[in-house]
Amino acid sequence: MTGPVTASAPGASALRDALRHTPGAIYLLVVLFLGLGIASPHFLTAHNLVNIALQAAVVTIIALGMTLVILTEGIDLSLGPVLGLSGVVAALLMVRGITLPAALLAAVAVAIVFGGLNGFLVAYMELPPFIVTLGTFGMATSLAMALTEGNSVTGLPAEIRWFNEGALIGIPVPIWATALLFLLTLVLLHRTRFGRYVYAIGGNRRALMLSGVHFRLYHTGVYIYAAVLAALASFVMTARTNSAHPTIGIGFEFDAIAAVILGGTSFVGGRGGLTGTVGGALAVATLRNGLNLLSIPAEWQVAAVGIVIILAVAFDSWRGLDA
Amino acid sequence: MTALATALRRPADAIVSDRLFLIASRLAALAVIVIALAILSPHFLTWSNGMNVLRQASLQFLMAAGLTLVVLTGGIDLSVGAVLGLAACLGASFLNSGNITLGVAAALAAGLACGAVNGIVVSYIHVPPFIATYGMLWIAHGIGYVFMKGEVIYGFPPLFRAIGTGFTGPIPTAVIVAGLVLAALHLTLHRTVLGRSLYAIGGNANAARLSGMPVRRRVFYAYALSGLLAGFAGIVVIARTNAADAGLGEDLLLPAIAAVCLGGTSLLGGIGGIVGTAVGSLILALVVNGLNLLSVNTYWQPFAMGVIIIVSVLADERVARGSAGGMQA
Numbered sequence: 001m002t003g004p005v006t007a008s009a010p011g012a013s014a015l016r017d018a019l020r021h022t023p024g025a026i027y028l029l030v031v032l033f034l035g036l037g038i039a040s041p042h043f044l045t046a047h048n049l050v051n052i053a054l055q056a057a058v059v060t061i062i063a064l065g066m067t068l069v070i071l072t073e074g075i076d077l078s079l080g081p082v083l084g085l086s087g088v089v090a091a092l093l094m095v096r097g098i099t100l101p102a103a104l105l106a107a108v109a110v111a112i113v114f115g116g117l118n119g120f121l122v123a124y125m126e127l128p129p130f131i132v133t134l135g136t137f138g139m140a141t142s143l144a145m146a147l148t149e150g151n152s153v154t155g156l157p158a159e160i161r162w163f164n165e166g167a168l169i170g171i172p173v174p175i176w177a178t179a180l181l182f183l184l185t186l187v188l189l190h191r192t193r194f195g196r197y198v199y200a201i202g203g204n205r206r207a208l209m210l211s212g213v214h215f216r217l218y219h220t221g222v223y224i225y226a227a228v229l230a231a232l233a234s235f236v237m238t239a240r241t242n243s244a245h246p247t248i249g250i251g252f253e254f255d256a257i258a259a260v261i262l263g264g265t266s267f268v269g270g271r272g273g274l275t276g277t278v279g280g281a282l283a284v285a286t287l288r289n290g291l292n293l294l295s296i297p298a299e300w301q302v303a304a305v306g307i308v309i310i311l312a313v314a315f316d317s318w319r320g321l322d323a
Numbered sequence: 324m325t326a327l328a329t330a331l332r333r334p335a336d337a338i339v340s341d342r343l344f345l346i347a348s349r350l351a352a353l354a355v356i357v358i359a360l361a362i363l364s365p366h367f368l369t370w371s372n373g374m375n376v377l378r379q380a381s382l383q384f385l386m387a388a389g390l391t392l393v394v395l396t397g398g399i400d401l402s403v404g405a406v407l408g409l410a411a412c413l414g415a416s417f418l419n420s421g422n423i424t425l426g427v428a429a430a431l432a433a434g435l436a437c438g439a440v441n442g443i444v445v446s447y448i449h450v451p452p453f454i455a456t457y458g459m460l461w462i463a464h465g466i467g468y469v470f471m472k473g474e475v476i477y478g479f480p481p482l483f484r485a486i487g488t489g490f491t492g493p494i495p496t497a498v499i500v501a502g503l504v505l506a507a508l509h510l511t512l513h514r515t516v517l518g519r520s521l522y523a524i525g526g527n528a529n530a531a532r533l534s535g536m537p538v539r540r541r542v543f544y545a546y547a548l549s550g551l552l553a554g555f556a557g558i559v560v561i562a563r564t565n566a567a568d569a570g571l572g573e574d575l576l577l578p579a580i581a582a583v584c585l586g587g588t589s590l591l592g593g594i595g596g597i598v599g600t601a602v603g604s605l606i607l608a609l610v611v612n613g614l615n616l617l618s619v620n621t622y623w624q625p626f627a628m629g630v631i632i633i634v635s636v637l638a639d640e641r642v643a644r645g646s647a648g649g650m651q652a
Contacts, residue, residue, distance in 0.1 A: 075453065121633060128590050130399065130453045131580070131636055138577045138629030145622040254461060257454070267451050299569075303465025306458035313455075314448045 023264030024312040025279035036290040056285035057174035061233040063259035065226025072201040074129035081140035083249030087234030091153035091244035107231040115227030119220030144246035153244040163239035202270025345587040364616040380608035381501035387582035389552030397525040397592025398452040402459035408572025409467040410434040411557030415476040415567035438550015442543035467569040477566035487562030508597045525592025577628040584635045
């Protein structure tokens, strides 16, 4: 920060410090709200803001798990395809008359298998996370395509719609689900041994090893938890489109990574947290919503998210916060 | 990660035994696949299928060649497939109007530009390589879709198509092109300052920096070259398929990474080489050819690639770290 030094009062440096440590998501949200509020008359309407929150729900749920993974200095590229595969498996079961709760369990089981495989290879076999999850990315994509022969699964029972259209006390179900999963993850991260290990695996794995702590099971658990959240998110996704498409999840892992980075979680050293991630997911959803309102094609939106991620990491390293 | 990995680097005799394991395991894999396919399919051991496999392996090699340079530095380029697709589309738009030189130049320039951006973002802005290049993947993808507007460009001049489909004597031209690229990159890696420094940076970036090597600039070159070679691969691919569309590169990332991993280039950097990638490409082409001959649905190819990537990395990295009893952060 190379602005002119205005005063040497302690308040000024505290402010500067606070600005320095504010996640990039907050800056992006301020810019987006100002810019879009001026550019589009439809942006600052109650209807559209609820829409943004609904769009942010799926990304937030995936990004909560991604936050834990990134806190352990990992990455999970397979979360998008795992979402797609879980959704397809659940939908195929429901079309064949299996009840919704049983289908939900099946989707979670699929996620546990993939998360367990990722976790085992990363935690016990010590392979680089991005290569492991790129491999399972391919495996989950293949399975989803082979199960559906590349087609959408349609003709789902009506009760699935509740995951998108339902409401409790006037608040839509996806927002409830996101809030509950956020609180659950928050408690896990800050009130349990699991959470302490998540930070320690990223921050000081050497010390964990030397102290003989059995952290690998917890490390595996991080990947399983992230995959299970993706499976739960698939229900919101399936309910929204009223169908399950094998490749619908691809790209969500990318939005989730963007949300985590914008939220200020660092790729090294186990620094960051969940609150920032929610801000990051809102920023990504607002960005996409804004580009939609300005009628910018979907493919440009993906490119825009890519540019924003790189700028956000660059901005952090320029501010002296390590990427 | 690098400091720790470096501290655990193995003594010279361990590296020799790793090389033996690498060569023996790949020869064994080749032998098993060839024998199995010869038994399972009567169409496998024919001259035309052999040339077909070699041509496929050559295309596969060209897609993975640039990536190998980046992986040797300890980095990764997840954008190779998308950049290949974008370069092919831009090139195709010029080829379609009959101008071969301009088409080839456009594809190469597009590849180089994407690679240079990757290089700047990774090397000078310090964005982790898998984030920077995953970002580039979606950026190149997006530009490609907007540029093509969902259309397919097809029907290129026969002179141009010769690179992909023609024969020089009994050998497919694409095989000769890949052979030339292989020789050039092998010489670059082993006989030039740039090549040697890519190994040095991958082996120990700090030591390379302290010995006065311009690490940032050399890493930048690796990513730029990766982009340029992806653009070149794009040209050969569309010469073969005679069509370009925005989704062209989508399925090419997993095979490219699989070829590099199968070739025994370590993801930690510093170990491996371009000849390994050529062997990896050949194994991969045989696998794909086998799946096709056995009429396995193409939906299963990403699954096969995923398994191949994980198994080969599992085998190599475990063997590599076995003698040191080490860990990797």
